[in-house]
Amino acid sequence: xxxxxxxxxxxxxxxxxxxxxxxxxxxxxxxxxxxxxxxxxxxxxxxxxxxxxxxxxxxxxxxxxxxxxxxxxxxxxxxxxxxxxxxxxxxxxxxxxxxxxxxxxxxxxxxxxxxxxxxxxxxxxxxxxxxxxxxxxxxxxxxxxxxxxxxxxxxxxxxxxxxxxxxxxxxxxxxxxxxxxxxxxxxxxxxxxxxxxxxxxxxxxxxxxxxxxxxxxxxxxxxxxxxxxxxxxxxxxxxxxxxxxxxxxxxxxxxxxxxxxxxxxxxxxxxxxxxxxxxxxxxxxxxxxxxxxxxxxxxxxxxxxxxxxxxxxxxxxxxxxxxxxxxxxxxxxxxxxxxxxxxxxxxxxxxxxxxxxxxxxxxxxxxxxxxxxxxxxxxxxxxxxxxxxxxxxxxxxx
Amino acid sequence: xxxxxxxxxxxxxxxxxxxxxxxxxxxxxxxxxxxxxxxxxxxxxxxxxxxxxxxxxxxxxxxxxxxxxxxxxxxxxxxxxxxxxxxxxxxxxxxxxxxxxxxxxxxxxxxxxxxxxxxxxxxxxxxxxxxxxxxxxxxxxxxxxxxxxxxxxxxxxxxxxxxxxxxxxxxxxxxxxxxxxxxxxxxxxxxxxxxxxxxxxxxxxxxxxxxxxxxxxxxxxxxxxxxxxxxxxxxxxxxxxxxxxxxxxxxxxxxxxxxxxxxxxxxxxxxxxxxxxxxxxxxxxxxxxxxxxxxxxxxxxxxxxxxxxxxxxxxxxxxxxxxxxxxxxxxxxxxxxxxxxxxxxxxxxxxxxxxxxxxxxxxxxxxxxxxxxxxxxxxxxxxxxxxxxxxxxxxxxxxxxxxxxxxxxxxxxxxxxxxxxxxxxxxxxxxxxxxxxxxxxxxxxxxxxxxxxxxxxxxxxxxxxxxxxxxxxxxxxxxxxx
Numbered sequence: 001x002x003x004x005x006x007x008x009x010x011x012x013x014x015x016x017x018x019x020x021x022x023x024x025x026x027x028x029x030x031x032x033x034x035x036x037x038x039x040x041x042x043x044x045x046x047x048x049x050x051x052x053x054x055x056x057x058x059x060x061x062x063x064x065x066x067x068x069x070x071x072x073x074x075x076x077x078x079x080x081x082x083x084x085x086x087x088x089x090x091x092x093x094x095x096x097x098x099x100x101x102x103x104x105x106x107x108x109x110x111x112x113x114x115x116x117x118x119x120x121x122x123x124x125x126x127x128x129x130x131x132x133x134x135x136x137x138x139x140x141x142x143x144x145x146x147x148x149x150x151x152x153x154x155x156x157x158x159x160x161x162x163x164x165x166x167x168x169x170x171x172x173x174x175x176x177x178x179x180x181x182x183x184x185x186x187x188x189x190x191x192x193x194x195x196x197x198x199x200x201x202x203x204x205x206x207x208x209x210x211x212x213x214x215x216x217x218x219x220x221x222x223x224x225x226x227x228x229x230x231x232x233x234x235x236x237x238x239x240x241x242x243x244x245x246x247x248x249x250x251x252x253x254x255x256x257x258x259x260x261x262x263x264x265x266x267x268x269x270x271x272x273x274x275x276x277x278x279x280x281x282x283x284x285x286x287x288x289x290x291x292x293x294x295x296x297x298x299x300x301x302x303x304x305x306x307x308x309x310x311x312x313x314x315x316x317x318x319x320x321x322x323x324x325x326x327x328x329x330x331x332x333x334x335x336x337x338x339x340x341x342x343x344x345x346x347x348x349x350x351x352x353x354x355x356x357x358x359x360x361x362x363x364x365x366x367x368x369x370x371x372x373x374x375x376x377x378x379x380x381x382x383x384x385x386x387x388x389x390x391x392x393x394x395x396x397x398x
Numbered sequence: 399x400x401x402x403x404x405x406x407x408x409x410x411x412x413x414x415x416x417x418x419x420x421x422x423x424x425x426x427x428x429x430x431x432x433x434x435x436x437x438x439x440x441x442x443x444x445x446x447x448x449x450x451x452x453x454x455x456x457x458x459x460x461x462x463x464x465x466x467x468x469x470x471x472x473x474x475x476x477x478x479x480x481x482x483x484x485x486x487x488x489x490x491x492x493x494x495x496x497x498x499x500x501x502x503x504x505x506x507x508x509x510x511x512x513x514x515x516x517x518x519x520x521x522x523x524x525x526x527x528x529x530x531x532x533x534x535x536x537x538x539x540x541x542x543x544x545x546x547x548x549x550x551x552x553x554x555x556x557x558x559x560x561x562x563x564x565x566x567x568x569x570x571x572x573x574x575x576x577x578x579x580x581x582x583x584x585x586x587x588x589x590x591x592x593x594x595x596x597x598x599x600x601x602x603x604x605x606x607x608x609x610x611x612x613x614x615x616x617x618x619x620x621x622x623x624x625x626x627x628x629x630x631x632x633x634x635x636x637x638x639x640x641x642x643x644x645x646x647x648x649x650x651x652x653x654x655x656x657x658x659x660x661x662x663x664x665x666x667x668x669x670x671x672x673x674x675x676x677x678x679x680x681x682x683x684x685x686x687x688x689x690x691x692x693x694x695x696x697x698x699x700x701x702x703x704x705x706x707x708x709x710x711x712x713x714x715x716x717x718x719x720x721x722x723x724x725x726x727x728x729x730x731x732x733x734x735x736x737x738x739x740x741x742x743x744x745x746x747x748x749x750x751x752x753x754x755x756x757x758x759x760x761x762x763x764x765x766x767x768x769x770x771x772x773x774x775x776x777x778x779x780x781x782x783x784x785x786x787x788x789x790x791x792x793x794x795x796x797x798x799x800x801x802x803x804x805x806x807x808x809x810x811x812x813x814x815x816x817x818x819x820x821x822x823x824x825x826x827x828x829x830x831x832x833x834x835x836x837x838x839x840x841x842x843x844x845x846x847x848x849x850x851x852x853x854x855x856x857x858x859x860x861x862x863x864x865x866x867x868x869x870x871x872x873x874x875x876x877x878x879x880x
Contacts, residue, residue: 117741135748136760136861136871137779140825140839144813148827148837152809155850203822204812252778252837253787255829259809383778383827383837 003275006396008093009229009236010221012041015352018217018340019186026058026111027067033218033345034068034107041222041232048222049101051075054088054108055344057115065107081379082291083244083388084108085219085347090242090388092223102225108349109218110342140203143211143294145381147203150296152259154205157311165205168295169196170317172209172337175292178324179334181364186213186340210295215340219348221355226396235359240372240391241275243268251383262297264387265304265378272389273306278372281306282328285391286370287357289350291378292335302330305376305389324365332357332365347388350375358394371395407521408563409698410528412707413459413555414672415451416659417442418842420720421728423547429725430542437657441723442536442551444731444819445841445859448474449484450870452534453491453858455553459530460492462707463557469499469529471517473509473664475582476536477502478868487870488532490761491858493799499526507580507630507690509533510554510664515694517558518567528559535663540588541734548633549589550660554668564707565675565684565698571613574692577601580632591632598636602689606640609693610685617697621645625682625700628652628674630667630689658717664690671698673713678704719878721844730819740817745862748869756780758797763856763872765834766795774798774834798834800856801872805830807852812845817862828854828874842875853877 014036016029024032030053038045050073053065062075080087085108092104154164173193179185191209199208222232229236245267251257269281278284290305292298302313307321307328316322322330333339333353336346354373356362372393379386420438427434442451452472460467470492472485485500503509503516510533517529534553539545579597581590591597606629614620621627627646631637634656641651652670654661662669667688674684678700687695711719729735758764765776766783773788776798785792808827816823824840840848841859854874861871 135745135753135869136756137837139745139816139818139862140811140813140823141742141815143815144811144823144825147811147813148809148825151811152850155809200814201812202814248785248787249778250787252827253775253835254773255808255833255835257835259827 004093004097004242005240005275005277006226006238007097008223008239009226010239010351010355010392011224011229011232011236012037012039012043012222013220013352013355014040015184015219015349016217017184018213018215018342018349020113021216022113024216026064026109029109029111029216029218030065030067030107033109033220034105037105037220037222043103043222043232045070047103048105049073049103050092050095051105051107052088052091053077054079054084054106054347055110056081056084058109058111058344064109080244080388081386082293082343083347083377083379083386084344085349086375086377086388086390087244087347089221089223089348089351089390090244092221093239093242096223096225102228104223105220106223106348107218107220108344108347110344111216112214112342113216142381143203143206146294146297147206148259149300149382150205153296153300156258156260159314161205165197166193167314167317168205168210168299169193171292171295171298172196174323175331175335175337176209178332178365179338182333182339185334185338186215187334187338206294206296212293212336213338213340215342217340217342217345217349219345219352221348221351235394237355237358237392237394238396240277240393241272241389243271243275243389245271245387247380247384249384257383259382261300261304262378262382262385262387264385265301265376268387268389269305269376272374272391276372276391278391285328285372285374287332287354287367288328288330288374288376289333289335289353290330290376292331292337293341293378295337297378298330298335301376305374324367329367332362332367347375347377350377351390351392354392358392405522405524405560406563406566407518407558407560408566409556409675410465410559410562410564411459411463411557412564412672412675413455413457413462414669414713414716415455415458415553416440416716417446417451417551418719418721419443419723421725422722425722425725426547435547438722439547439550439660440552440662441728441731443842445861445873446536446551447478447860447868448476448534448536448553449478449487450859451536451551451553452484452488452532455534455555456488456492456530456532459555459557462709465528465557465559465562467494467498467528467530467557469517469520469526470494471501471503471513471529471531473503473513473531473533474535475504475507475509475663476538477504490757493762499529507664508688508692508694509690510668511688511694511696514556514558515570515572521558521560528557531556531558531668533665533668535665537663538588538732541729543588545589545591548656548661550662552659552662552665552669554665554672556668556671562703563701564703565678565700568683568697568699569613569617570694570696571609571616572692572694573605573609575601575605577691598632602632602636603640603643605693606687606689607643609695610644610687613695613697619697623683624650624685626650626652626674626678627685628667628670629685629687630654630670633661675700675704676708676713680704742815742817748867750867755782760871762799763801765798765800767798769794769796774800774830774832776800776834776836778837800830800834800836801858802856803830803832803834804853804855804877805874807848807850807854807874808835809850810840810848824848826854826874839873840875841873844876847876
């Protein structure tokens, strides 16, 4: 089996400001992200040979892309829950690697705030058929579906409720600090641990500040053949690995699943490290953008992605390992927590930050001499999920 | 009228169910700035109704007997559907053979004893072997009204058969009466009644006296020949008046339980009979009478078999297991107050076709067990399992019932956002004894006592209403002390 490593490069990216974008529609978000990417890559819209759009709720079929005015090229909508943006990038990258096109667009968009709802619209039960179901799943919220992890993690590692909550709060404080340095992030407020702890509880142990923002936004990437990349720019970013792991609800049906890790995360990470040739992720990866939809998920992701030993995330959090100036900065742009989470855009938004970091263009958030960056998404939740990992680097080794 | 010839018929098992919630009548009084009458009333949980309580009581009744029933008669005045049989829903949840006779007895408070008479007749005639009679009611009393205080929610059950009787039926007497004392028309949301003394003096009192006197006369018995008198009444005062008029000493009259749970409608008389039988001794003769558009009266004789049904929970234990709710919660649970809709997305409407395909998941919580690796499994939203979640074998399964399995709470989520009438929502990952895992809602818990590894059992409840149908499913609840 061949690897995607160093066959495809990202040569242009764009990302809208995320937030409650009352004044713009899906069409504006798409144009905003795409044209930034076109300009960044130094290309014209007519140069795009194929496009993939990722969206979960903001339109069906590739007709969603019609606002961009692309002229009769192949276009496809993809959906893979919260990994949808990464799925668009995967599709475009594979098409380029297959040699069926040389310049492809991957774009993700979500306009969540038009629904007037709190949280994300769609079936309350993940996997419920919106056209009708037996209606027997319990109707818990997305925060609750991740609270199972927090509750069990505290129990498993014998963390008292105060200590457990404090640990989660440290993650929120870090991501809000990073977001405050990012003009495109949804939120810019810095928080103290005390503020996080005092916030109303949503689903114990998750309080308001343990939950990510629900936002509007779009992000886009232009991908091309690695050997053509330098024709576009001096500092392309190369795809080192693309991995997706999808569960079959083992976690919700099998007693051997422990609710202190997510198997899909672990397997997607293992696959991407193998493809990218990474043996020691903690030391080889310079920056990671991970799916911090809820702080307890970022907590277990440190362990699932191999950054911390099992049960040792606490020591690394307290050691500042994942802060902006730490050994392995995580969610330098504010993460889902603070940058916001328009589902279809999120994977590409994460890549946007890694791309900027690898090019040394992340401004006040810039980490020192990064070489490899990782993006991670999880669609679904503990017990049933779609995990995606992408590794990119700023050097082509082949 | 003598019970003549043929097969003997009598009671073979009993069961009672009282929901765990209580509304203190002082709390009702506080709300309306009036003097609340004494005691408390039982209130069905927000996810309970006459059918779910019937399932719970039938399980209690069946536990005390080892016989398969071939008939199920359901008595209620508060069926969830005006058109669609409740007995069939209950029978499906009890996993009864499809040839089981099912019938709803309804529209009168006498429905429970009318069902009992019909069951006795069926068993005596040989057309049925063992019949379960289940009475369950959640009657609506208008806020601020008398019935709000008097009524209570609950269910009681008997089985009737021809062998292993715990009590034989020595005689019975029934009359009907066309008299408008208590009613609800199609358009009435609440129970209505005529003026108190009028309906008492013209209806309840003379009619009960007539039926009971005739029955005693036919059997050449008098009040002194009975160990216990068990009879229904609209309220405490009328109950006491009738006992006095019939010449029964207070000590030989079964407490109607009105101060403890309220008048449970069709279930009330049977509930009282269950309480009496639990404490009865072999040879006891019991007068049992029920009122509603007439009167059914019976003479029962307790047998040696009575020891068999003296298992937990006792009525006393059922009465002690309780949690008080406030009046606002009561209004909310009974849909008596409009409230702002959740800002969360609405759930998908249930599909009748999907519910039909998944009927055994819904009624029995049936999953499958892999014949290759032995792993019990059930899909969290009821999809058919075709591929084993453990060994990936295809279609190598036998059916596996989870509803009767106990389990433990592996982890849980307390959800402030969940649209529930009992916030916050509590959802758990349940690991069943013997294998299998299910994520489901919990109910009847004390939030402060919920913890990982807590033992739970499954209970049949209403999940939510959609597309105009009542969406029943299983929830986990903590296993109580009994």
